Amino acid sequence: MNAPDSQRSTVRWGILGCGSIAHNFVQALPLVPTADLVAVASRSNAAGFSGQYRDTYPDLTVYQDYAELAGDPAVDAVYIATTHNFHFAHAMLCLEQGKHVLCEKPITINADQLVRLRDTARRHDCFLMEALWTRFLPGIRQLTELLQQRVIGDVRLLQANFGIQVADDPQHRLLNPQLAGGALLDLGIYPLNFARIVYGRELISARSVAEIGPTGVDEVSAYLLQFAGGGTAVLSSSCRVATPHTALLYGTTGSIEVEDFFHPSVIHVRTGSHTHTYQVGYPATGFQYEIQEASHCILSGLAESRIMPIEESLQIISLMDQFRADWGLSYPD
The missing domain is CATH 3.40.50.720 (NAD(P)-binding Rossmann-like Domain)
Known part of the structure; x- marks a missing residue:
């Protein structure tokens, strides 16, 4: 090289x-x-x-x-x-x-x-x-270790949303199709990426819906993913309404709550009546x-x-291509 x-x-x-x-x-x-x-x-x-x-x-x-x-x-x-x-x-x-x-x-x-x-x-x-x-943050490494240890058994359901409310300005970068705006590419990529981290298996089914705003970009969109071997992800993104940024993982023997899942700060592991909390913050901007x-x-x-190979990026962008095609959403050349 x-x-x-x-x-x-x-x-x-x-x-x-x-x-x-x-x-x-x-x-x-x-x-x-x-x-x-x-x-x-x-x-x-x-x-x-x-x-x-x-x-x-x-x-x-x-x-x-x-x-x-x-x-x-x-x-x-x-x-x-x-x-x-x-x-x-x-x-x-x-x-x-x-x-x-x-x-x-x-x-x-x-x-x-x-x-x-x-x-x-x-x-x-x-x-x-x-x-x-x-992908590179300490909190994600901690979460990956917990999943490998099967602390909540088999993860069967993941819920994660990433919504923010931007200014009502058609020139805002998230509302402007000339800038490849919309919730999916800028925000939806995070829950989609997170689902791939959690399950790490072949995606066998992917469906989505979107609300296309007056500027021609997706303002609210939701995604339903199913992975080989069992595992469902219910995800959404929005640039019009703010949502909590907490991911919830439900396994066969417990659950995990990840605060600010796209840059985790705290992870709560719940099994039975016991809760263990991991502080996983980081210095500077991360x-x-x-x-x-x-x-x-x-x-x-x-x-x-090896952490973020091009093939992984290609899998995610191909999925987003599929969603946009389903919605009839394309960007100007």
């Missing part, structure tokens, strides 16, 4: 896009000894963004042209933090310049785009991973865990992450 100089022990990161999620990335980066920030690019606010971090990164290079950052030989890897509709083009730009890519979720807006990115990454010997930060994984993979010469 196209790895950094073997004499170095850090990955030199660049960031494409300087919106709010990029701040989460930068604020977590100092917690990862194997990562350094060397460049940022934005068409509008790169200078203002970088100015907030000059004390930590005094030599930060600032670009207004994404292609210039992608071509910078001082950059090993790029975190793509632009809006959904640009993920494919910006990731492709960086891969074709031989840069490793960590792309914010959803990595692309359809499966065909992801296959093209995967093939390009392989052709250029580059690392590629979706930045679905939930993005350090995905940065650590990506940097480790790059320095180790790995093409993909």
Whole structure:
């Protein structure tokens, strides 16, 4: 794989896009000894963004042209933090310049785009991973261990909702079809991902319903999944109504409640009359865990992450493609 100089022990990161999620990335980066920030690019606010971090990164290079950052030989890897509709083009730009890519979720807006990115990454010997930060958090590791220990027996039912209420503005990124808006891609990906973590088995049935709003995107949607060997997930997402972000897992010998399931803070395990609570919070923004994984993979010469392989991203985006096709929802080219 196209790895950094073997004499170095850090990955030199660049960031494409300087919106709010990029701040989460930068604020977590100092917690990862194997990562350094060397460049940022934005068409509008790169200078203002970088100015907030000059004390930590005094030599930060600032670009207004994404292609210039992608071509910078001082950059090993790029975190793509632009809006959904640009993920494919910006990731492709960086891969074709031989840069490793960590792309914010959803990595692309359809499966065909992801296959093209995967093939390009392989052709250029580059690392590629979706930045679905939930996968890497301590709380998810704790939950996975509990499920492997079968502390509640066989999980037969999962319930999880992710709903927020955004401003009633058709230009809001979640309501704007030009930006690949809608609840599914931005919010629904979390409960769908969580269900795959919990069950870890072949999906044998998937159904969904959606309310399409006046701008043409899904504002409320619900999903019913069934997995091989038994196991049902009842999930929903919304950008119009707020819901609790608690996941409930029901097993044959007990139940698990996961507070803030997409970034778990507390896990309650209930068996009979006994409840055991696990505190599973994390410092800073929590993005350090995905940065650590990506940097480790790059320095180790790995093409993909074992925690979040491209095939897993492809399974999730293909499922979302199926749902959108059922709803008749497509995005402008």
